[in-house]
Amino acid sequence: MARPGVAKIDVDALIVGGGPAGLTAAIYLGRFRRSLALVDAGQSRLGLIPITHNHPGFPDGVKGRVLWARMKTQAEHYGAVVRTGAIESIHHQAKMFVCDLDGTEIRARFVVLATGVADRPPAAHFAEAVKKALIRLCPICDAYEVIDKQIGVISIGERGAHEAIFLRDYSPHVTLLHAGKPAELNAKARKMLAAAGIGLVEAEIVSVNLEGDRTVELALADGVRLGFDTVYSALGMDNRTGLAVALGAKTNEAGCLLVDEHQKTSVDGLYAVGDVVRGLNQISIAEAEAAIAATDIHNRLRA
Numbered sequence: 001m002a003r004p005g006v007a008k009i010d011v012d013a014l015i016v017g018g019g020p021a022g023l024t025a026a027i028y029l030g031r032f033r034r035s036l037a038l039v040d041a042g043q044s045r046l047g048l049i050p051i052t053h054n055h056p057g058f059p060d061g062v063k064g065r066v067l068w069a070r071m072k073t074q075a076e077h078y079g080a081v082v083r084t085g086a087i088e089s090i091h092h093q094a095k096m097f098v099c100d101l102d103g104t105e106i107r108a109r110f111v112v113l114a115t116g117v118a119d120r121p122p123a124a125h126f127a128e129a130v131k132k133a134l135i136r137l138c139p140i141c142d143a144y145e146v147i148d149k150q151i152g153v154i155s156i157g158e159r160g161a162h163e164a165i166f167l168r169d170y171s172p173h174v175t176l177l178h179a180g181k182p183a184e185l186n187a188k189a190r191k192m193l194a195a196a197g198i199g200l201v202e203a204e205i206v207s208v209n210l211e212g213d214r215t216v217e218l219a220l221a222d223g224v225r226l227g228f229d230t231v232y233s234a235l236g237m238d239n240r241t242g243l244a245v246a247l248g249a250k251t252n253e254a255g256c257l258l259v260d261e262h263q264k265t266s267v268d269g270l271y272a273v274g275d276v277v278r279g280l281n282q283i284s285i286a287e288a289e290a291a292i293a294a295t296d297i298h299n300r301l302r303a
């Protein structure tokens with residue numbers, strides 16, 4: 001029962017997050033003629049992509065923000081209303097998921113969690129550097145664009161060593177900038193780096209200076225300055241799983257939500273799609289997972 005004076009919305013599905021995963025779920029559910037509420041806090045990683053070249057259908061690439069706006073328009077075309085805001089908590093009550101958005105109570109049979117991840121920033125000026133593609137976050141996405149460039153990889157621990165070795169297939173000029181304690185980079189990783197001809201610098205990065213749109217200069221604690229055409233941050237990310245975990249959903253050791261082949265979490269009625277889920281963090285994967293989840297929800301509602 002809604003509290004007196006509290007606006008109430010009853011929908012088939014609540015979609016939390018309006019990046020490519022959430023918007024694709026909205027497009028599918030809209031076309032299945034299902035009622036939905038989509039709430040988005042506006043921090044999609046699409047907003048950080050200067051231009052993507054690996055999304056099928058755009059031979060000349062497409063700016064992340066343009067793709068985001070087009071997907072939103074498409075979702076609205078099929079009846080979705082994108083509500084701006086952040087869902088703080090969801091509870092389960094009489095087979096319905098219930099949450100509050102600015103005083104409006106949203107009640108849904110199903111929830112699609114599409115909340116994504118938050119990248120760990122390497123240093124100040126991070127956002128500006130990412131927009132200019134001087135600091136990059138995803139070699140799978142854009143290593144093709146840095147063939148033969150001077151590439152730095154910032155990391156703590158082994159993760160950066162693997163990214164540096166991945167990038168070595170694209171350029172002979174790769175340096176790993178290890179920002180952690182020496183013991184955090186194990187002997188095996190050091191051996192692999194040396195065998196691949198990857199430089200290793202172990203020092204704290206105290207500042208990042210952007211030289212126009214062309215190069216990025218890192219100042220190290222010992223006063224040394226290093227210049228690169230591009231720098232990858234391999235500092236990792238934090239999955240926004242809080243809402244699902246509070247409902248009892250299981251995650252793996254890396255903190256990603258575990259789902260089955262229909263994108264169902266371990267909580268009945270709760271689906272998770274996109275970067276928040278274990279697996280490859282890519283736009284096309286987010287879209288595919290959303291299509292699978294939306295279709296399963298539709299079929300369950302039909303049944």
Ligand SMILES: Cc1cc2nc3c(=O)[nH]c(=O)nc-3n(C[C@H](O)[C@H](O)[C@H](O)COP(=O)(O)OP(=O)(O)OC[C@H]3O[C@@H](n4cnc5c(N)ncnc54)[C@H](O)[C@@H]3O)c2cc1C
Nearest residue numbers: 017019021041043044045052087116141274275281282283
């Ligand atoms: C710099 C960069 C370049 C990239 N380049 C490529 C590329 O070239 N090709 C490619 O395939 N992929 C690329 N990616 C990865 C791609 O952006 C992600 O895989 C994709 O955006 C994931 O979609 P998503 O919908 O799961 O999450 P997101 O796009 O991150 O969207 C999640 C949304 O959920 C919202 N949200 C979170 N919590 C809440 C809440 N509690 N309530 C309401 N809303 C909430 C967030 O604000 C956000 O808007 C790149 C990523 C980065 C950072």
